[in-house]
Amino acid sequence: KNEVEQSPxxxxxxxxxxxxxxxxxxxxISALHWLQQHPGGGIVSLFMLSSGKKKHGRLIAxxxxxxxxxxxxxxxxxxxDSAVYIxxxxxxxxxxxxxxTGTSLTVIP
Amino acid sequence: xxxxxxxxxxxxxxxGQQVTLSCSPISGHRSVSWYxxxxxxxLQFLFEYFSETQRNKGNFPxxxxxxxxxxxxxxxxVSTLELGDSALYLCASxxxxxxxxxxxxxxxxxxxxxx
Numbered sequence: 001k002n003e004v005e006q007s008p009x010x011x012x013x014x015x016x017x018x019x020x021x022x023x024x025x026x027x028x029i030s031a032l033h034w035l036q037q038h039p040g041g042g043i044v045s046l047f048m049l050s051s052g053k054k055k056h057g058r059l060i061a062x063x064x065x066x067x068x069x070x071x072x073x074x075x076x077x078x079x080x081d082s083a084v085y086i087x088x089x090x091x092x093x094x095x096x097x098x099x100x101t102g103t104s105l106t107v108i109p
Numbered sequence: 110x111x112x113x114x115x116x117x118x119x120x121x122x123x124x125g126q127q128v129t130l131s132c133s134p135i136s137g138h139r140s141v142s143w144y145x146x147x148x149x150x151x152l153q154f155l156f157e158y159f160s161e162t163q164r165n166k167g168n169f170p171x172x173x174x175x176x177x178x179x180x181x182x183x184x185x186x187v188s189t190l191e192l193g194d195s196a197l198y199l200c201a202s203x204x205x206x207x208x209x210x211x212x213x214x215x216x217x218x219x220x221x222x223x224x
């Protein structure tokens with residue numbers, strides 16, 4: 001069973017479009033992380049959330065603890081946003097990280 | 110401040126051999142976590158070290174081990190390599206024990222190929 005489910009798996013968008021990536025999880029968590037991975041492997045931490053909403057530039061992340069759901073939004077998407085976006089949760093029992101399988105985003109100029 | 114560094118970046122080994130990977134965290138960070146990434150399984154947590162002690166461990170066989178030194182640098186060892194160990198191995202550092210309320214900073218990874 002997958003503790004973290006992401007959707008969609010693949011996403012193609014036109015430059016300028018508003019993008020939403022969803023993450024649902026089944027374990028109790030102390031924090032949820034959104035990660036970005038570009039071709040070549042490097043991973044960057046975008047957000048760490050335990051409640052509410054965070055915004056950084058064109059990126060917005062929200063989390064609903066009761067519904068065990070988080071969303072990552074990208075406003076005014078740009079080709080440089082093309083990457084794999086990974087949702088990860090830190091379980092509050094067992095102190096482990098569980099990862100989603102990632103959403104591959106391609107933004108076309 | 111220098112980022113997380115991992116050495117080597119690429120490695121080719123044969124089945125049955127062992128390998129040691131190294132991770133140097135950001136200066137001042139005391140926690141180092143290791144992850145394995147494969148196309149089939151995605152990212153999986155291996156273990157976390159904090160102040161030279163293994164704090165958490167994922168579901169990997171005992172062939173996977175690690176240690177952390179007093180300067181917070183960490184090494185990961187895989188013995189008796191199998192073809193399925195071919196993967197990108199990532200380490201991440203954080204100021205406190207990672208995951209809960211500490212942002213993790215990832216290194217570039219070591220790509221291990223087992224032939």
